[in-house]
Ligand SMILES: NC(=O)c1ccc[n+]([C@@H]2O[C@H](COP(=O)([O-])OP(=O)(O)OC[C@H]3O[C@@H](n4cnc5c(N)ncnc54)[C@H](O)[C@@H]3O)[C@@H](O)[C@H]2O)c1
Ligand SMILES: O=C(O)C(=O)C[C@@H](O)[C@H](O)[C@H](O)COP(=O)(O)O
């Protein structure tokens with residue numbers, strides 16, 4: 240067993256098995272246990288940026304007796320396409336991958352979303368293990384079983400709920416992450432702070448510069464607290480029939496911005512703008528106090544996340560938001576706050592209020 244490993248439990252829900260999220264260092268010794276005794280073949284799906292890691296993992300698994308293949312996919316959102324999923328299916332088919340074999344997704348959230356989706360769809364579902372290597376993937380994407388790809392029409396429009404058998408968050412992986420990608424992940428950390436655990440906000444506000452680096456004093460605590468928020472929510476509502484919607488705070492506008500930018504913006508940056516919008520919407524709808532709304536601006540800005548987007552794009556963003564997964568018929572639905580750590584739904588807001596909220600965000 241590895242030293243000083245934190246183990247966070249995710250309960251089984253909707254007929255799925257429980258699993259653990261491990262946070263620590265040198266966790267790869269845990270991988271074989273998660274792959275389980277039945278697998279003969281293992282496919283390691285990794286992005287170009289982690290070519291060496293992917294190959295080292297493949298070689299290590301081969302030494303342990305598995306027929307291991309590494310499947311390299313493009314970096315970031317370019318991996319979340321039907322074409323790349325088809326490329327992975329082809330590789331699994333050519334290596335004779337059966338129902339007892341296992342997919343390992345190593346990388347950021349784009350890679351773990353794709354790898355989980357490939358695992359969910361191959362032979363109608365095989366076991367998979369997530370090895371997240373970005374802040375965002377550790378605290379959010381790799382946990383909870385939402386897997387999927389984008390289409391030209393929108394973000395994550397094709398996917399499946401397919402929880403991993405386990406999640407290994409090796410904090411050492413963060414040392415090679417470019418600072419922009421590190422900071423992008425802080426958007427989901429800050430989201431967890433606003434919707435459920437304000438201590439996260441206190442820790443970031445105490446030293447925003449430290450929060451921007453893996454060497455920061457509170458890095459492990461910020462990551463663990465955020466994972467606990469996610470684990471608690473998905474444990475009770477895997478398929479998003481209710482409470483899980485709170486994890487979509489800031490995402491209604493955020494996803495529309497990502498689509499508008501043809502997925503060239505990082506998810507976390509778009510969600511940061513989306514949370515600013517959600518805060519202004521909450522304030523203008525008479526739900527959220529000024530001080531908590533203003534806190535969104537200060538904490539997001541303090542770590543270097545964006546608050547604003549192009550004002551002239553509002554009509555297009557509004558059209559995209561109409562097909563957000565939370566919409567019901569013609570009714571737009573937004574996660575807003577009734578107060579700090581009090582997330583709720585705002586259904587069918589007045590279009591004038593929406594425009595006024597965007598007036599604070601658009602530039
Ligand atoms: N499934 C979910 O519940 C969920 C939750 C949140 C976000 N997401 C998804 O996650 C994605 C965003 O994930 P992300 O922010 O991790 O971005 P990402 O996966 O696009 O990774 C960012 C970049 O960093 C590279 N990279 C990854 N790890 C690295 C490392 N250790 N060192 C150097 N480079 C590394 C990647 O190859 C990529 O180029 C979005 O597609 C978003 O929709 C999913
Ligand atoms: O896990 C969830 O549920 C979330 O909403 C977490 C989000 O951070 C994440 O970006 C998720 O992929 C969004 O899902 P979607 O269903 O709105 O596509």
Ligand SMILES: [Zn+2]
Pocket residue numbers: 379427490506510
């Ligand atoms: Zn997200």
